[in-house]
Every structure is written in C-alpha cells, then in structure tokens.
Amino acid sequence: MHSVKVLLYIGAFVTAWSITTDGHFVPTAKNVRWVSLDFQTILTWTVEESEHTYSVLYSAGKSEDWKEVRDCTQTSESECDLTQELIPLDRDYEADIRTESHDFYGEFGMDYDFPHTNAPAFNPYKESNISALEFSLMDLNESTVIINIKHPLISVNVRQKETIKDILKFDLKYKISYYKSGSTGKREKISDSSTANVSGLDAGQIYCFMVAAFIPSRPKANQHGAWSTLQCRDGDTHLLQDLSPGAWVGIIFILITVIIIFITVAALYCRRNQQRHNNLQTSQSSVPI
Ligand SMILES: *[C@@H]1O[C@H](CO)[C@@H](O)[C@H](O)[C@H]1NC(C)=O
Numbered sequence: 024m025h026s027v028k029v030l031l032y033i034g035a036f037v038t039a040w041s042i043t044t045d046g047h048f049v050p051t052a053k054n055v056r057w058v059s060l061d062f063q064t065i066l067t068w069t070v071e072e073s074e075h076t077y078s079v080l081y082s083a084g085k086s087e088d089w090k091e092v093r094d095c096t097q098t099s100e101s102e103c104d105l106t107q108e109l110i111p112l113d114r115d116y117e118a119d120i121r122t123e124s125h126d127f128y129g130e131f132g133m134d135y136d137f138p139h140t141n142a143p144a145f146n147p148y149k150e151s152n153i154s155a156l157e158f159s160l161m162d163l164n165e166s167t168v169i170i171n172i173k174h175p176l177i178s179v180n181v182r183q184k185e186t187i188k189d190i191l192k193f194d195l196k197y198k199i200s201y202y203k204s205g206s207t208g209k210r211e212k213i214s215d216s217s218t219a220n221v222s223g224l225d226a227g228q229i230y231c232f233m234v235a236a237f238i239p240s241r242p243k244a245n246q247h248g249a250w251s252t253l254q255c256r257d258g259d260t261h262l263l264q265d266l267s268p269g270a271w272v273g274i275i276f277i278l279i280t281v282i283i284i285f286i287t288v289a290a291l292y293c294r295r296n297q298q299r300h301n302n303l304q305t306s307q308s309s310v311p312i
C-alpha cells in the first residue's frame with residue numbers, strides 16, 4: 024500500500040513536471056508583434072497571468088549572439104522599446120520573449136530551457152512605418168506649382184535628433200498625388216528631391232495635392248509612408264464674371280433689400296429724433312420763466 028502511494032506521488036510529480044516544462048501551465052507571451060514608426064521600434068505582446076515576469080532577448084541575425092535588453096529583463100510590462108538596440112537599422116533582427124519565474128532557477132538552474140515565444144524577424148530599415156510629411160505649396164506660374172516637402176524631426180530617445188532623410192538618404196523618394204478639383208482622375212508624380220515642380224496644370228483651375236514618403240528599394244508592402252493632408256491651389260477667382268444670371272438677380276435683390284431696410288431705419292430714427300425735439304420744445308415753453 025505504501026509503495027503504491029509512493030508510485031502515485033512519483034507519477035503525479037512526473038506528470039506535473041512534464042506539463043510544466045511542456046509549457047502548458049506556464050503562460051508564454053502571445054500575439055507578439057513589432058510596432059515601428061519612423062524607426063522607433065517597440066515589441067509588444069499579451070500575457071494571461073501577471074505572476075510571471077518576461078525577459079526580452081534579441082539577436083542581429085541567425086548566427087549572431089543573443090543579447091538581453093537591459094530595460095526589459097524580468098519585466099511585468101507587455102512591451103519593450105528596442106529602438107536603441109536595433110542598430111544598425113538594416114539587419115533582420117530576431118527577438119525572443121522568455122517567461123521567467125524564480126522556481127525555474129531553483130529547480131532547473133540557469134541552463135534550463137525557458138518557456139518562450141519567438142517574435143517574427145524584423146528589419147527596421149525596411150519595415151518601419153513612415154508617418155505623414157508636411158509640405159508647402161507655391162504657384163510658380165499659372166501652369167506650375169512648387170511643392171516643398173519638410174521632414175519632421177524624429178526624437179529617438181538617446182540617438183541624435185534626425186529626420187527620416189538622414190536615415191534613408193537617397194533611398195527616400197516622394198510621391199505626389201494630385202487632381203483637378205471637380206474631376207475624379209488622379210495623377211501621380213515621383214520626385215527624388217524634396218523640392219518638386221508639378222507642371223502641365225490647366226490655368227485658372229483648382230488643383231489639390233498630397234505627398235507621401237516613397238521608398239522603392241523596400242518590399243512592396245512597406246514602400247509607402249502615410250499620406251499628408253490635402254492642400255489645394257486656388258484657381259483664378261474671376262467670381263463676378265463667372266456668375267450666372269440667376270446669381271446676379273439674387274445679388275441685386277439682396278442689395279435692394281439692404282438699401283430699403285437702411286432707408287426705413289434711417290427714416291424711423293429721424294422721425295423719433297424730430298418728435299423728441301418737439302416734445303422738448305413744448306415742455307420748455309410750458310414752463311413759466
Ligand atoms: C505599419 O502600419 C500598418 C497599417 O497601419 C500596420 O498594419 C502595421 O502593423 C505597421 N507596422 C509596423 C511595423 O508598425
């Protein structure tokens with residue numbers, strides 16, 4: 024009877040041990056993904072329980088060493104900023120999120136293969152999203168505008184303030200999308216320079232423009248930055264010439280109405296003044312001096 028009990032205990036222990044080491048009872052990081060904008064790169068994940076901590080390791084490629092991220096060691100957060108680590112930018116980085124527990128160290132020592140989740144490989148240079156650019160619009164003449172594109176500063180913590188142009192250099196091109204107001208056809212122009220001319224516009228027409236960073240050296244899905252806000256060039260506003268006869272009738276009607284109201288108000292005001300004047304005179308004359 025005693026030996027059966029012992030066997031049962033051993034069985035239970037082995038089962039529990041194998042389940043634990045299989046990772047069934049250990050919450051590993053789920054939904055691991057990279058979020059990267061203007062080369063600021065964060066690894067995010069979700070966790071089921073909070074009693075474990077997580078450590079993030081990364082390597083700069085298949086045959087490179089794994090390094091710990093100091094700020095993301097035994098963290099209870101569910102994100103890790105790797106912006107400072109992923110340098111140089113143009114590498115296929117790998118990352119791993121390890122579930123940690125003090126029990127593991129106690130029972131299995133440092134060599135224990137921790138339950139972990141691998142992140143998909145990520146290359147910041149090729150995959151970081153690019154935010155919308157700003158630009159100014161200037162008429163050169165009636166058929167040409169000059170578009171001047173600005174690169175906002177990216178403040179990447181410790182790294183020097185840079186713009187995406189400092190990072191992407193000649194890989195950075197610009198896509199300009201424009202259309203004539205009232206028509207549905209859009210035209211596109213790609214510019215190597217942040218100052219671009221768009222010519223061949225119809226004189227006197229309103230045109231609207233948008234710009235985006237464009238990086239043709241990247242894989243298709245990552246070539247486009249976000250589109251800027253729309254800016255329109257004013258057409259010639261020969262407003263009075265372009266008015267329809269109906270509009271003229273409307274304008275004349277409104278003018279006449281305004282004049283009538285003005286005359287009426289003025290007349291009323293004069294009459295009231297006149298009356299008051301008269302009243303004053305009568306009241307004065309009735310007082311004996
Ligand atoms: C880039 O933006 C797209 C669209 O918003 C998003 O689906 C993708 O996850 C982003 N990629 C990164 C690396 O942040």
Ligand SMILES: *[C@@H]1O[C@H](CO)[C@@H](O)[C@H](O)[C@H]1NC(C)=O
Pocket residue numbers: 163164165166167222
């Ligand atoms: C407008 O300027 C462009 C660029 O300088 C020039 O090529 C074009 O001939 C000009 N058009 C007119 C109508 O002046």
